[in-house]
Amino acid sequence: MAEPLLELSGVHAAYGDAEVLRGIDLVVGEGEVVVLLGANGAGKTTTLRSICGMVGTRGSIRLGGTELVGRPTEWIIRRGIAHVPQGRGVFGVLNVEENLRVGAWGRKDTKAIEADIERWYGVFPRLGERRGQLAGGMSGGEQQMLAIARGLMARPKLLLLDEPSLGLAQIITRGLFAQLEDINREESVSMLIVEQNAELALSFASRGYVIESGSIVLSGTADEVRGNDEMRRAYLGY
């Protein structure tokens, strides 16, 4: 098998003294969508943060064969990763359009950037209507849309999404996942998605991992994960 796009092996991470990740092994293949499930505080966000070099990390994280551990965030992002942080990670005092332009920071193709901006205005009309408005003055859901669009502006190889459905209306969430599916299919952007809406995420992802107190306790194809009894009780509720 060819080298996977992203490969975590034996990843430990900690905030100060508190170890949060205790040896994570995780793989995202080229063009694959993988979902990461787990209870609150299990370490999902921390996993994404350690991929981006935003938390003290040990172990190995490889992107297309390149070691990321020990590199500064900026360097990692330039290798083709986009991270949509959990909650409101938008630039409040910048307007919508400026936020999108910041998302395209590493790109030089001015024309394509303009086209992409218009594209995401098409997908999220709310953003198009508010392009001149300060991001800080928008609703939580609108900010979430902006954060996702901003992440996609980077045209990443790998998209890390931290609870993208947080604060979005059902219908918007479904629309969003449809969009993500399109992007994945058409541009073969790989995705690692953290999601509380496990059912929805598993219907879209090809594989899933379940994390508990900083360790992976279950992994497999989406169906396998969905079919696991414990998993069902804990996260799917049936």
Add this chain to the structure above:
Amino acid sequence: MSPNIDNPAFLLQLLVGGLTNGALYALVALAVVLVYKTTSHINLAQGEMATLGAFVVFALTQQGVQVWIAIAIALVVSFVFGAGVERGLIRPLEKRGIFPVVLATLALFLIINAVIAIIWGTQPVPAPEPFPREIEDKIDVLVGPPPFFITYVALGILAVLVLLLVGLWLLLEKTKLGLGYRAVAANREAAEVMGIPVGRMFMFGWGIAGALGTLAAALVAETAGTLDFNSMASILIFGLAAATLGGFDSVPGAAVGGLALGLIMAFVPGLFTFIEGDLSLVIALIVVLVVLLVRPQGLFGTKTLERV
């Protein structure tokens, strides 16, 4: 109350004098703000770095370099120096909170202050004169008596402030560099995740601040007529007061705060004659205290100066 209260020439003179000084405070306040916005630090050596820059101008003009070219060179040197200080001295302390950084800037204060005095002596030297400052270099507005006139120096300083504000606005609002700088200022962590080289934005802010400071010090020297190793000690306080008044994270706030402070310091002693001597530092202190008690974030600021 001053007996000249109803004398228009007197009041106009106070107004212009206040605005001119205020423009200088605004320049220093801008330097403070540009450092603060991204790094959340205050460079207490800003004034000394500025004085050093002004001495570079002085040294170059002594060598026969035309004054504006000397200023241009000094601005570049100051930019590099400011950025270098951020990278070399401040950044390694970044994660240890405000106190080590405050101490480091104080150390820099001591060193630069002493080095200037060692190289150029403790006696004042004649200031470089970017604007003509002979007695006849003025525009007469009211013939008087009493007359009212505006000197070229005052006009020049105000013009510099206006040009700088326009330039800064273009730089911050219309360039990619400016976008990155504002993104870091708005949300450092998110900016990092966007792949923005945060460290370089810090250096950019410190560099611009260094250059602004030098410009301010050169102009302060011109208004005073002389330049010495302690030229900027009080001006830094006025700059900090102006930044407090305008809001530590607001560029327009720094400009407004500076001008307002200049006016306060012209009109308060001008109109209340029981204030004897130069108590401008006390006035600045009072302004800071009042602002902090009434509106800690300043006129235009968004966040209060807290960094735990």
Add this chain to the structure above:
Amino acid sequence: MSELDDERSMAALASDERQRGALVSARVVLEGSRSHRVWQGTGLLLAALVVLLLPVLVSDFRIGQFSLVIAYSVAVLGLNLVTGFSGQISLGHGAFFGIGAYTTAILVTDHGWAWAATVPLAAVLGLALGFAVGVPALRLHGLYLAVITLAVGVAFPVVVSQPIGLALGTGGVAGKTARISWDKPGWFGLDVSDRGWMFLVMAAVAGLLFWLATGLVRSRVGRSMVALRDNGTAAAISGIWPAEVKTVAFAVSAMYGAIGGSMYLLTTPIVSPSTVGFTVTLLFITAMVLGGAATVSGAWIGGLAMVFLPYYTAEWAGQIPFLRSLTDQPGLFANVIYGVVLIVFIYFVPGGLVPLLTRLRTRFLRIVPPEAAAVATDAAPGSATTAGEPDGGLAGPTPAIGGHPTHSPEAPIRTDQETTR
């Protein structure tokens, strides 16, 4: 080298020593035990003996220098209290020092007061000014306090030379002279000069002030100060009143500064705006960091540095023709060195010299608090470095500047996350 490495290597060293039994193994003493008190008593006695003998043994010139050390040490101690122990930035210490010096000078020269009578008034004025500056500290944090105290520190020397200062008798730019000298009383047996006698009186006053400061930092208020510094929220929850504690710290700090200023006039017959300028504040700060911000005894080291560093620098610079040709004010070189020393300490010795010396001492003598007695022979690295010493013990595990939390040795390794201390 990080402090952490230091601590670890020291602990490792200690246990190595025990295992090999080769080197001198450290003597372990229980805090508060009889033998601890004997050690303490011996130390104090020795110190007192040195102080008493100094004026007998060294010249009046040196005694003048040591008197100045005392005056500065008292002032620096004030800074330690507010910045080191209570974690508040104070950039106006030169002003507090100045209040004391000017009060004494004016009262002695213009009103014929005795020096000793001026000290309480200077102290009260310092306390009042410190209180006035400390009140904004009730609601302001870090950098605001820096701005306000900086403004006070810069404004003070300017104001004393303005008409308002002149009206009070400050003597303006030229400064205020005050000649104070006492004769050695007949009953005093030691063969010392009048200067030496003054030195001994100063030493006694300073001894009292240091003793009081030690008491303060050990008191409830002192412990609250440290708790607040290390974690304001937690301290507030556990019933400490931040406002009161912070203001008290500021006021007491200013009082020490003012008394230091009064004592200064016993060594130097004039105080001028340049004596109390912002540079002096910077030197106080450097001295504090040098000795150890969160220590009481560090103030001595700071005072010594403030006197002897410029003295020897000037001597040294005077001998090098190139340096001599640069400036006629060799004191400037000392300022450069101060700045460099400050940077070096911030980076490499953020805890200052006293914790370093304490650690050295633990090689030979370890003082262990009773609770830790059970594990006395295998004390944890943290307690090995700080236990027992009145300063270290109070400073707790965070004697470093800025009071940021110590990292445990087990913290995961990612170099850019760990700070080099």
